[in-house]
Amino acid sequence: MELLEIEEVRAGYGPTQVLHGVSLAVAEGEIVSLLGANGAGKTTTLRAICGGVRWDGAIRLSGRSLRRMSTEDIVRSGVAHVPEGRGILTDLTVAENLRLGEHLRRDRSQVRKDYDRVFEYFPILRERRSLSASTLSGGEQQMLAVARALLMRPRLMLLDEPSLGLAPLVVKSIFDIIRDINHTDRVGVLLVEQNARLALELSTHAYVLEVGRVAVTGLSADLKGDDSVRRSYLGY
Amino acid sequence: MQEFLQQVVSGIASGGIFASLALALVLIYNAMGLVNFAQGEMAMFATFVAFTLIDRGMSYWIALPLTLVIAFAGGVLIQRAVIRPVERAPVLTLVIVTLGLATLINGLAGFLFGYVPRSFPSPFSVHTVSVLGALVSYRDLGVIAVSAIVLVLIYLLLQRTTLGLTMRAAAHNPDASRLLGVRVSWMLALGWGLASAVGALSGIMVAPILLLEPNMMQTIIIYAFAAAVLGGIESPLGAVVGGLIVGITVNLAGAYLVGGDLQLAIAFLIIVAVLVVKPNGLFGRPSVRRV
Amino acid sequence: MLVAALFLLGLPSVVTSFQSSQWTLVLIFAIAVMGLNVLVGYSGQISLGHGAFMALGAYTTAVLISHYHVNYLLTIPIAGLVTGMIGFLLGVPALRLSALYLALATFALAVVTPSLIKRPDKLTGGVQGILLVPPDPPQFASSAFATLTNGPQMTSEQWLYYLSLGIGAVLFWLAWNVIRHRPGRAMRAIRDGEVAAAASGINVAGYKTLAFGMSAFYAGIAGSLFGLATGFVSPDTFPVALSFQLLVGAVVGGLASIAGPLLGGTVMYWLPIVSSQTISSQDWIPTQISSVFVKAGPAVTYGALLILIMIFAPTGVVGLITSGYAALRNRLRGAGERGTGQMPPDPQTV
Numbered sequence: 001m002e003l004l005e006i007e008e009v010r011a012g013y014g015p016t017q018v019l020h021g022v023s024l025a026v027a028e029g030e031i032v033s034l035l036g037a038n039g040a041g042k043t044t045t046l047r048a049i050c051g052g053v054r055w056d057g058a059i060r061l062s063g064r065s066l067r068r069m070s071t072e073d074i075v076r077s078g079v080a081h082v083p084e085g086r087g088i089l090t091d092l093t094v095a096e097n098l099r100l101g102e103h104l105r106r107d108r109s110q111v112r113k114d115y116d117r118v119f120e121y122f123p124i125l126r127e128r129r130s131l132s133a134s135t136l137s138g139g140e141q142q143m144l145a146v147a148r149a150l151l152m153r154p155r156l157m158l159l160d161e162p163s164l165g166l167a168p169l170v171v172k173s174i175f176d177i178i179r180d181i182n183h184t185d186r187v188g189v190l191l192v193e194q195n196a197r198l199a200l201e202l203s204t205h206a207y208v209l210e211v212g213r214v215a216v217t218g219l220s221a222d223l224k225g226d227d228s229v230r231r232s233y234l235g236y
Numbered sequence: 237m238q239e240f241l242q243q244v245v246s247g248i249a250s251g252g253i254f255a256s257l258a259l260a261l262v263l264i265y266n267a268m269g270l271v272n273f274a275q276g277e278m279a280m281f282a283t284f285v286a287f288t289l290i291d292r293g294m295s296y297w298i299a300l301p302l303t304l305v306i307a308f309a310g311g312v313l314i315q316r317a318v319i320r321p322v323e324r325a326p327v328l329t330l331v332i333v334t335l336g337l338a339t340l341i342n343g344l345a346g347f348l349f350g351y352v353p354r355s356f357p358s359p360f361s362v363h364t365v366s367v368l369g370a371l372v373s374y375r376d377l378g379v380i381a382v383s384a385i386v387l388v389l390i391y392l393l394l395q396r397t398t399l400g401l402t403m404r405a406a407a408h409n410p411d412a413s414r415l416l417g418v419r420v421s422w423m424l425a426l427g428w429g430l431a432s433a434v435g436a437l438s439g440i441m442v443a444p445i446l447l448l449e450p451n452m453m454q455t456i457i458i459y460a461f462a463a464a465v466l467g468g469i470e471s472p473l474g475a476v477v478g479g480l481i482v483g484i485t486v487n488l489a490g491a492y493l494v495g496g497d498l499q500l501a502i503a504f505l506i507i508v509a510v511l512v513v514k515p516n517g518l519f520g521r522p523s524v525r526r527v
Numbered sequence: 528m529l530v531a532a533l534f535l536l537g538l539p540s541v542v543t544s545f546q547s548s549q550w551t552l553v554l555i556f557a558i559a560v561m562g563l564n565v566l567v568g569y570s571g572q573i574s575l576g577h578g579a580f581m582a583l584g585a586y587t588t589a590v591l592i593s594h595y596h597v598n599y600l601l602t603i604p605i606a607g608l609v610t611g612m613i614g615f616l617l618g619v620p621a622l623r624l625s626a627l628y629l630a631l632a633t634f635a636l637a638v639v640t641p642s643l644i645k646r647p648d649k650l651t652g653g654v655q656g657i658l659l660v661p662p663d664p665p666q667f668a669s670s671a672f673a674t675l676t677n678g679p680q681m682t683s684e685q686w687l688y689y690l691s692l693g694i695g696a697v698l699f700w701l702a703w704n705v706i707r708h709r710p711g712r713a714m715r716a717i718r719d720g721e722v723a724a725a726a727s728g729i730n731v732a733g734y735k736t737l738a739f740g741m742s743a744f745y746a747g748i749a750g751s752l753f754g755l756a757t758g759f760v761s762p763d764t765f766p767v768a769l770s771f772q773l774l775v776g777a778v779v780g781g782l783a784s785i786a787g788p789l790l791g792g793t794v795m796y797w798l799p800i801v802s803s804q805t806i807s808s809q810d811w812i813p814t815q816i817s818s819v820f821v822k823a824g825p826a827v828t829y830g831a832l833l834i835l836i837m838i839f840a841p842t843g844v845v846g847l848i849t850s851g852y853a854a855l856r857n858r859l860r861g862a863g864e865r866g867t868g869q870m871p872p873d874p875q876t877v
Contacts, residue, residue, distance in 0.1 A: 088412070091409070092401070200268065273630075328573055333838075339830035340828055454638065455638065465631070497646065498646060500639050500642050511652075515628065
C-alpha cells in the first residue's frame with residue numbers, strides 16, 4: 001500500500017474535461033515529480049487530491065479513499081498542499097501564517113523544535129515574524145509557504161511549481177530544504193514542476209502528463225538519461 | 237461649556253452603542269462581504285429575551301451574559317439554516333434574504349412579545365456625577381464601560397487566540413485557509429454567532445434609553461451603518477472609532493444645529509458623504525475585494 | 528397579453544367598487560415595480576429606497592392640490608417629472624457606489640424619509656399629513672361606463688381604476704420600448720458586466736443615471752396616483768417597509784421580465800393579506816406550525832416566504848416558470864460569483 005494512489009482519475013471544470021484517466025503513486029517517504037507542459041493537468045491533479053475539483057476514479061491516502069472528504073478534512077488527514085501562488089494569507093503576519101500551519105498539532109514540544117528548524121532554514125522568517133506577510137518578496141513568500149507546510153508535519157506534501165518566478169539561488173535553497181525535510185521527516189512529496197531538470201534531480205520517480213494523460217513514467221534517473229524523452233516531453 | 241461636555245459624554249455613550257452594532261456588521265461583512273440588514277432586528281430580539289429573563293426574576297448580571305450566549309447560538313443557527321443555502325448567490329439575493337429575515341424576526345417579536353413599549357431595567361442609575369465640572373449620568377458611564385470591556389474582549393479574542401486567528405483567516409481567504417485545515421464553514425457560523433452576541437449587547441444597552449419594542453432598533457441600525465461606513469466596513473477598529481464619531485457628531489448636531497428629529501438625517505448625510513468622498517472609510521483598505 | 532388586457536378592462540364592471548379600488552392599488556404598485564424593474568433587473572442597481580420616491584410623488588400631488596389648487600390630472604405628470612429629475616440627480620452619486628453600498632444608502636434614505644417629511648410641516652402637514660378628496664369621474668367617462676355596463680354611473684373609485692390602468696398601459700408601453708431598443712440592451716450589457724460594457728463604448732454612467740431617473744419617474748407617478756386613490760398622504764404611509772415591498776414585488780414578479788411587474792404589483796398588495804390565510808389552508812402543514820404563522824401575523828409569513836423564494840427562485844416566479852426549476856437551482860448554488868450585483872441573465876426577452 002502506497003502513501004498516495006491515484007487510479008484512472010478523470011476530472012474537469014464544468015464542461016471542460018482536463019484529466020482523462022491519470023494514474024500515479026507515491027510511496028512513503030518518496031519524492032515523485034509530476035511534469036508536463038502548461039495545461040497538461042498537473043495543477044488539476046493536485047486539486048483533485050485535495051478535493052478542490054470534482055473527480056471520478058480512485059484516490060487513496062494510505063489505503064483510505066478521499067472521495068467525499070472536504071478539503072479541510074483531507075488536509076487534517078496529513079496532506080499539505082502548497083498551491084501555485086503559495087496560498088499565503090497576506091492580511092496576516094508571518095508569525096500568524098506559521099501558526100496556522102501548526103495550529104492543529106498536539107505535540108507542542110515537537111512544534112517548538114520544528115520552529116527552530118524552520119528558522120534555521122529560513123532566518124528571514126524569524127526577522128520578519130511580526131510583519132505582514134504581504135511585505136515579503138516572492139521568494140520569501142515561497143519560503144514561508146514551505147516552512148508552513150513543514151510545520152504541518154504532513155505525511156504527504158503537494159508542491160505546485162515551487163520554483164515559479166524565483167531566482168535560481170532561491171530555488172536551489174528551497175529544493176535543498178525540501179530534500180532535507182523528505183530525508184529527515186520521511187515526508188512523501190508530489191512535486192509539480194515545469195523546471196523538469198531540477199525536479200528529476202530531486203525525485204526518485206517521475207510522471208509526465210500530456211493533455212490529461214500520463215505519457216511517460218519511470219525512474220527519474222532513467223528519464224534524465226533518456227534524450228528522446230527529454231527532448232519530446234521535457235523541453236531540454 | 238459644561239453643557240457641551242455633557243453632550244460629548246452622552247455622545248460617547250451613544251457611540252458605544254453604535255460601535256457595538258457596527259462591529260457586528262463589520263464581523264459579518266468581513267466573513268462574507270455582506271451587510272446584514274437583519275442585524276438590528278436580531279439585536280432587538282435578543283434584548284427581548286433578556287427582558288423576559290429579568291422579568292422572570294433573574295438578576296441583570298446573570299441575564300446579560302446568558303442572553304449573549306443565547307444570541308450567539310441564534311446567530312450560528314441563522315447562518316446554518318438561512319444563509320448557507322444562498323452563500324454563493326449574487327448580492328441582491330443575499331440582501332433580500334437578510335431583509336426577509338429582518339421582517340420575519342420583527343414580526344416574530346411582535347407576536348411573541350407584543351408591540352407595547354416596555355421599560356427595560358438598567359443596572360446603572362440615572363443619577364449624575366460631576367466629571368470635570370459637567371454632570372454625567374452613571375448610565376452613560378456604565379454604557380461606555382460595558383461597551384469598552386466587550387470591545388476589548390472581542391479584540392483579544394480575534395487577535396490573540398487561535399480561534400480568532402482561524403476566524404480571521406477564514407474570512408480573509410477561505411480557500412487558502414481550507415488548505416491549512418481550517419473548517420471555514422464553521423468559522424463563518426461562529427462569525428455570525430459572535431456578531432449576533434455583540435449586536436445583542438447594543439440592544440441591551442440602548443433599551444433603557446429608548447423603550448423596548450419591536451421597532452426599537454430600526455433607527456439605531458442606521459447609525460450603526462454610518463459608523464461602519466465611516467470607519468471602513470472591513471475594519472473592526474473603524475467600527476469603534478466610527479461609532480464614537482457618529483455618536484458625538486449626531487448628539488452635538490441634534491443639540492446645537494438641527495434639532496433632535498433630524499439626527500437620523502445627519503447620519504444619512506454621513507453615510508452619503510463618506511460613500512461618495514472616501515468609500516473605504518477611515519481605516520478601510522483601498523484594495524479591491526476578492527470576488 | 529390580450530386576455531390580461533380584456534380582464535383588466537372589464538374588471539370594474541363585475542366587481543364591487545371597493546374591490547376595484549383594491550385592484551387600483553395593485554396597478555399603482557405595478558407601475559412603481561415597472562420602474563424599479565428597469566433599475567434593478569435591467570441596469571443592475573439595487574434600490575431599497577423607492578418608497579421615498581413614491582412619497583415625493585404623492586406629496587407633490589398633495590401639496591399642489593391643497594396649497595395651489597392645481598388640477599389633479601396635471602399634478603400627475605408634474606409629480607412624475609419632479610421625482611424623475613431628483614432620481615436622475617441622485618443617480619449621479621449612486622454611480623460611485625458598489626451594489627451593497629447602494630443598497631445601504633438607499634435603505635438609509637427610506638428610513639430617513641418619514642422624518643424628512645415631518646420637518647417642513649407648514650408645507651407637508653407634518654405628522655398629520657394632507658387629506659385629498661378623491662376626484663369625480665368626468666362626465667363623458669361616467670356616462671360611457673353606465674351605458675356600456677348597463678348600470679349605475681361610474682364611481683370615483685372606478686374612475687381612478689381606469690385612470691391608473693390607462694396611465695399604467697402607457698408607461699408599460701414606454702418601458703417596453705426602452706427595453707427593446709438600444710437603452711435596454713445597453714443596460715443589460717451594463718448589468719452583466721460593467722467593465723466589458725464600458726469597453727464596448729457604452730456610456731455606462733449615462734445609462735445608469737437614466738435608469739435611476741426613469742425608475743424614480745415611475746415611482747413618482749405611482750406615488751401621485753397612490754395619494755389620489757387613498758385620499759390621504761402622511762409620513763407614516765411611506766415607511767421603510769414600502770420600499771422593501773417594492774423590491775420584493777420586483778424580485779418575486781421576476782426581474783428583467785415584462786410581465787413581472789403586474790405579478791409583482793399583485794404580490795405586493797395581496798401577499799401580506801393573503802399569506803396567513805394561505806398557510807392555514809394548506810393541509811400538509813401541521814396545524815401547530817400553521818397556527819403559529821396565522822397568529823404571528825403577516826410579517827412572519829411574509830419574511831419566511833421571501834427567504835424561501837430567494838433560496839429556490841431568485842429570478843422570481845416568472846423566471847422560475849420560464850427557466851425551469853433545476854436550472855435555477857444550479858445557477859444559484861454553484862455558478863454565481865458575487866460581484867457587483869449581477870443578476871443571472873434574464874430568462875425571457877419580450
